[in-house]
Amino acid sequence: MAFVHETLPQRVALERGGAGRRLADEVARLAARRVMVIAAGSASAVADHITSGLPEAVRWHEVRQHVPVELAERARAAAAEASVDAIVTVGGGSTTGLGKAVALTTGLPIIAVPTTYAGSEATPVWGLTEGRVKRTGTDQRVLPVAVVYDSELSSSLPVGLAVASGLNALAHSVDSLWAPGADPINQALGLEGVRALAVGLPRLVADADDADDADARDQALYGCYLSAVSFASAGSGMHHKICHVLGGAYDLPHAQTHAIVLPHVLAYNAPAVPRLAGRLAEALGGSLPGGQDDAAVAAAAVDALEALRLRLGAPRALRDYGLAEADLPEAAARCLAAIPESNPVPVTEASLAALLGAAWAGRQPTIRSER
Known part of the structure; x- marks a missing residue:
């Protein structure tokens, strides 16, 4: 180490x-x-x-x-x-x-x-x-x-905005697992941030009419801070580079864009970092498969994130927030220029186009064993 x-x-x-x-x-x-x-x-x-x-x-x-x-x-x-x-x-x-x-x-x-x-x-x-x-x-x-x-x-934050904002916070943690400056300290902070957000956010949604559920909001703020600290150290990885391009070029809403793109980036990178994917799955409250199959461990992380997003009623499709299908080729080219070379999986314009197409349509994120 x-x-x-x-x-x-x-x-x-x-x-x-x-x-x-x-x-x-x-x-x-x-x-x-x-x-x-x-x-x-x-x-x-x-x-x-x-x-x-x-x-x-x-x-x-x-x-x-x-x-x-x-x-x-x-x-x-x-x-x-x-x-x-x-x-x-x-x-x-x-x-x-x-x-x-x-x-x-x-x-x-x-x-x-x-x-x-x-x-x-x-x-x-x-x-x-x-x-x-x-x-x-x-x-x-x-x-x-x-x-x-x-x-x-x-306490007066609308539930939909709280969900999108909370998943934006969680994206800081996920990106920090493999961003250019990732290290064991910011990975530990980020995973604890994920754990706190995975506990607090569902309670905010379940108790949407209970403005007094301050414990859940405390957990969410705590997780938000840890996630941001991990991101501050690790820097911007593939996920944040994509979202910054989409926000700047197409004026998409910041938090909702992060909430939609995140599972697709996780599915893209997780098979290359199975140890980290396993720790992420556990922090999200998921369970790991038996054996050492990297694709199965990666799928466990994606499934745990999807289960959380389902509980939260998270945003699912970029087309719902103003991105046109005709913009996808240009968006893929713009994003490709911004992705760090240190990303765990090589990125091509074609692979980015497929990722953005899935996020645009709101399809389920898929694990691919070959790129």
Whole structure:
């Protein structure tokens, strides 16, 4: 065993009902005097509640998925005009992403208060979209200095969005098993994240009318954080590269795209990494077959993920979210250019076209022994 693992510097607080107090503590720790609060309209009430008493200099409401460059530039200008010295983001991954875009050029510290299970708050990864191309990169300046988790803030999250967001979180873990920087530490973190999400998410769906099931939301937030930390270390693998291309080029919804594409990428790669596939199957609550057949172990992981997706009523087809069948050849070519060479299984334009075609139509993911 030989590896180099870097642990990212970040404070994390998880406390049910404690967001306002924890946030005030973090702002005070930074000695911030002019704070920019970024919160979309849907998160305005939450932001009003938890930021009361903060030295707020500007409130920014405009948030869009995939962070268009022109939006980032307007938010940066607003931050400069107000002479802010810290950023507070309240919302999901798009909100955190916009805060990161501002921090990328200003170096301003971010305190993230997530209301979904996106995971962006735990990574130094930024993304900006321009001309149908989503560029991503890694920069320590965009890693939030603190994250405040509070399960009460996600109590009003619609079940469908909670499912898509939770599966997006789970995708961080799965990708981290074989991404370019994968190591035993981030694999362990990721698999524990999978276990927590596999416990928490079904309870959220089963108790959709029970807004008081904070234990399930705590589990989901815990799993979301671990998954994101594993991804932050391992980097983007095949799955995330595909989803970034689809989101940037075709403006597909981020979380739903991840939820749909994930099982197909797992089915593609799992036979080449049977030991990891077996551990993933167990973390998802599945059972392993007898014997040492790699294809059977890979199938166990895919079956366990599919069983979870079925329980959750997960999104199934990219065509349901605006991707046209005529776009598939171009999408396959765009994705091919982005896939890391370290992917466990060689990737061709034909194999990507088949994978995307299955995800587009919502077909069952299939294990193939030969590529």
